[in-house]
Every structure is written in C-alpha cells, then in structure tokens.
Amino acid sequence: MLALHFGAGNIGRGFIGQLLSASNYEVCFIDVNQSVIDDINSLKQYHIEIVGDVPERILIQNISALNSSDTEAITDNLLHADIITTALGPTALKFIAPVISAGLSKRISQDCPPINIIACENMQGASSILRELVCDHLSSKDLQQLSKYAGFPDAAVDRIVPLQKNSEKLLVQTERFFEWDVDETGIAGNKPPVNGITYVKNLQAYIERKLFAVNATHAAIAYLGYIQNINYINQAINNDNISSIVKCLLKEAGFLLNKKYDFSINEFNAYSQRILQRFSSKYIADDVTRVGRSPIRKLGVNDRLIAPAIQLADLGIISDGYSAAIAAAFCFDYKNDTEAVALQVHIKKNGLASALFHYSRINPQTELGKVILHKYNLLQK
Structure with a gap:
C-alpha cells in the first residue's frame, strides 16, 4: 500500500508518517525542503524517540520523498496511492491543491478505486477546506464525479512534537500520547x-474537546507564562497561579462539553489530568513563545479561547479561567511574532475594548467583556 504524505516536518515524520509506516504503508513524503528530501532518499529510514520515564526508539523504514515542485512525479504517485494525508500548516493547503486535483482527474479518467484525503492540520475542517481548494482546479465533469472517487474526511489530531535540534539526521523526538480522530461519514x-x-x-465533539481543552490549556499556559517571564511550558504549568487558572479553565471546558455532547464528567476529568501531565513533562521543554505564536488567530471568535467563553456566557456562566487566558493573550507582545506586533499596535492605538471586539467579536459592555477588561487591567499593573 502507498501513502502520499504532504509535509516532511517533525509532525509529518514524527506522528502521521509513523502511524502510516506502522500500518504497512510505503510512505512517500512530499515537501519543499530539498535537504530533508535528500536525507530521506539517501538514508531510506529515520528514528523516532518517544520521550518519558520509559523511552523508546522506533525505526521508520520503507520511505521516499519528492519535492513539491515535481508535479509530474507526484501526479503519477497519486494515481497509485491508497491514502493521502497532510501535515504542513493550514496556510499551505492552497499550494498543494493543484497537484492533488491533477492526480484526482487522472484517477477519475482511469476509473480508479476511491481514495481518502485527510488533512491533519491544527484547524477545524481542514479536509473540507482542502476539498474546496481542489474543486477550484477541477473540470465541471470531474466535479460531478468527485464524491465517487475521493473522500475528504475531516480529522482532529493531537500530539506534542516540539521544536528541536537533533544531530542525528531526520530524528524526531515526541511524546508517547497521540490522538487521531477521523469523521467516518466523510469516507x-x-x-x-x-x-x-x-x-x-x-x-465535532472530539474537535471541540481538543480545541476547548488541549489547545486552550496549551495557549493559556503559554500566555500566562510569558507574562511572568517563564520560558518553557513545563515550567509555567508548575507555577501555582498558572496551574490554578488552567485547572479552572479545564473545569469550565468539562461543564460545557458535557452540556453540548454529554461527555462524561468523570471521563473528562481523567482526560484533563492527562493534559496537565503531558504539559508538565520534564522531557518536553516547549517554548512559550512558540506555543503562543499567532495570537490574533487564537483569539478568533471560533477558536480555542473565545468560542468556549462565549458559549459559556450564552449559558449564563461568565468564565474565570478562559477570561484570564484571553486577557493574557491580549498582553502577548513578543516582538518576533508579526501577529503579536499587529495586536499590540491596535491596542496601543485604539485600546483593549476596541481590540476585544475587532478580533474576538466580544462586546466590551457585556459581562464577559467587562471581566476580560478587568483581568487585562490587573495584568498590566
């Protein structure tokens, strides 16, 4: 079986590539980094190190790589592939849509078996978005038959693969835990x-569980840690004040998810404990500035902090944990992040009340808005 995977970075090799290889797929990585491509094609293998008290070293073999510019070779491989996956960042999906559409067009013309294309990105509906981008490049005839030949099931993925510098080529260090949920109705x-x-x-229930609990907690630790000049996530979570806030946030998340999807409170509490254990691991030192990057996106109305805070407010509950995390996010002024810089320029020019509505669509005159403004002002002192 052949798997085409777009994105040969740490997530691609250390998560999706590992699971595909363990499932007896030959994995062909597609990337723009020629150095990584050359290493894959020359070494034909790499290692993953599972960190923890009981570390494990896993050998990944039966791999190859293509440069994203080699559209002819990619199209030929796509014709014979059994699954297509991505892990290259949400903004890059538009760049791979043309070659995927060309390959699908060939598959349709040759009446190939249906194939599933799963975008494993840190965003909601990534596969659906990729489908729309692919459709822009298909003929009207191919569009009419697309559903017969290709599925674009959405997915929720979760694994910590931090930034790293390893002397061994292609080595990826990662945590043992992972989660890869796929919408079977889109197959x-x-x-x-x-x-x-x-x-x-x-x-959607699993997407929101990850978004409102895992992603929100990760972001909260990063923004609160940044304010206190703490460099790493595992150090920040051990701060008593930060730990108290994120535990409050997780309790709020559990209440909301139970109301919406009937997730068991006891099961969610166990899930929350696992989240805290993962982020406090001494084996994964993740920079708060890396986790906190792109604050404008993370303060979006449908994203990890704002969406659950608004939904709780609609239920008559003004969040304490989420509100504190949101206030801290608006304080993120890391100068090497373009979104952080733009956010601070807006706040300096127009004030936080304006920024809160502009970026998060929260009316500063509502109870939720007032609480966030109050917590922000406390953080500024």
Whole structure:
C-alpha cells in the first residue's frame, strides 16, 4: 500500500508518517525542503524517540520523498496511492491543491478505486477546506464525479512534537500520547486501514474537546507564562497561579462539553489530568513563545479561547479561567511574532475594548467583556 504524505516536518515524520509506516504503508513524503528530501532518499529510514520515564526508539523504514515542485512525479504517485494525508500548516493547503486535483482527474479518467484525503492540520475542517481548494482546479465533469472517487474526511489530531535540534539526521523526538480522530461519514469507499485512527460519527465533539481543552490549556499556559517571564511550558504549568487558572479553565471546558455532547464528567476529568501531565513533562521543554505564536488567530471568535467563553456566557456562566487566558493573550507582545506586533499596535492605538471586539467579536459592555477588561487591567499593573 502507498501513502502520499504532504509535509516532511517533525509532525509529518514524527506522528502521521509513523502511524502510516506502522500500518504497512510505503510512505512517500512530499515537501519543499530539498535537504530533508535528500536525507530521506539517501538514508531510506529515520528514528523516532518517544520521550518519558520509559523511552523508546522506533525505526521508520520503507520511505521516499519528492519535492513539491515535481508535479509530474507526484501526479503519477497519486494515481497509485491508497491514502493521502497532510501535515504542513493550514496556510499551505492552497499550494498543494493543484497537484492533488491533477492526480484526482487522472484517477477519475482511469476509473480508479476511491481514495481518502485527510488533512491533519491544527484547524477545524481542514479536509473540507482542502476539498474546496481542489474543486477550484477541477473540470465541471470531474466535479460531478468527485464524491465517487475521493473522500475528504475531516480529522482532529493531537500530539506534542516540539521544536528541536537533533544531530542525528531526520530524528524526531515526541511524546508517547497521540490522538487521531477521523469523521467516518466523510469516507469514500472503505475506511483506510491505519492503526491509530479512531473513526467517529460525531467528529465535532472530539474537535471541540481538543480545541476547548488541549489547545486552550496549551495557549493559556503559554500566555500566562510569558507574562511572568517563564520560558518553557513545563515550567509555567508548575507555577501555582498558572496551574490554578488552567485547572479552572479545564473545569469550565468539562461543564460545557458535557452540556453540548454529554461527555462524561468523570471521563473528562481523567482526560484533563492527562493534559496537565503531558504539559508538565520534564522531557518536553516547549517554548512559550512558540506555543503562543499567532495570537490574533487564537483569539478568533471560533477558536480555542473565545468560542468556549462565549458559549459559556450564552449559558449564563461568565468564565474565570478562559477570561484570564484571553486577557493574557491580549498582553502577548513578543516582538518576533508579526501577529503579536499587529495586536499590540491596535491596542496601543485604539485600546483593549476596541481590540476585544475587532478580533474576538466580544462586546466590551457585556459581562464577559467587562471581566476580560478587568483581568487585562490587573495584568498590566
């Protein structure tokens, strides 16, 4: 079986590539980094190190790589592929849509079996977005038949693979925990046999569990840690004040998810404990500035902090944990992040009340808005 995977970075090699390889796929990585491509093609293998009290070293073999510019070779491989996955960043999906559409057009013309294309990006509806981008490049005839030949099931993925510098080529260090949930209702044909995928019927529940709990907690630790000049996530979570806030946030997340999707409170509490254990691991030192990057996106109305805070407010509950995290996010002034710089320029020019509505669509005159403004002012002192 052949898997085409777009993105040969740490997530691609250290998460998706590992699971595909363990499921007996030949994995062809597609990337723009020629140095990584050359290393994959010359070494034909790499290692993953699972960090922890009981470390493990895993050898990944049966791999190859292509440069993203080699569209002819990619199209030929796509014709024979059994699954296509991505892990290259949400903004890069538009760049791979043309070559995927060309390959799908060939598959349609040759009446190939259906294939599933799963975008494993840190965003909601990534596969659906990729489908729209692919459709822009297909003929009207191919569009009419697309659903028969290709599925674009959305997915929720979770694994910490921090920035790292390793002397061993292609080595990736990662945590043991991972989660890869795929919407089985979006599958075309048979479900791809990948050990590690959990096929679910209500993916939105799992997306929001990750977004409102894992991603929100990660961001909260980063922004609160940054304010206190703490460099790493695992150090910040051990700060009593930060720990108290994120535990409050997780309690709020559990309440909301129970109301919306009937997630068991006891099961969610266990899930929350696992989140805190992961982020406090001494083996993964993740920079707060890396986790906090792109604050404007993370303060979006449908994203990890704002969406649950608004939904709780709609239920008559003004969050304490989420509000503190939101206030801290508006304080993120890291000068090497373009969004952080733009955010601070807006606040300096127009004030936080304006920024709160402009970026997060929260009316500063509402109870939620007032609480966030109050917490922000306390952080500024």
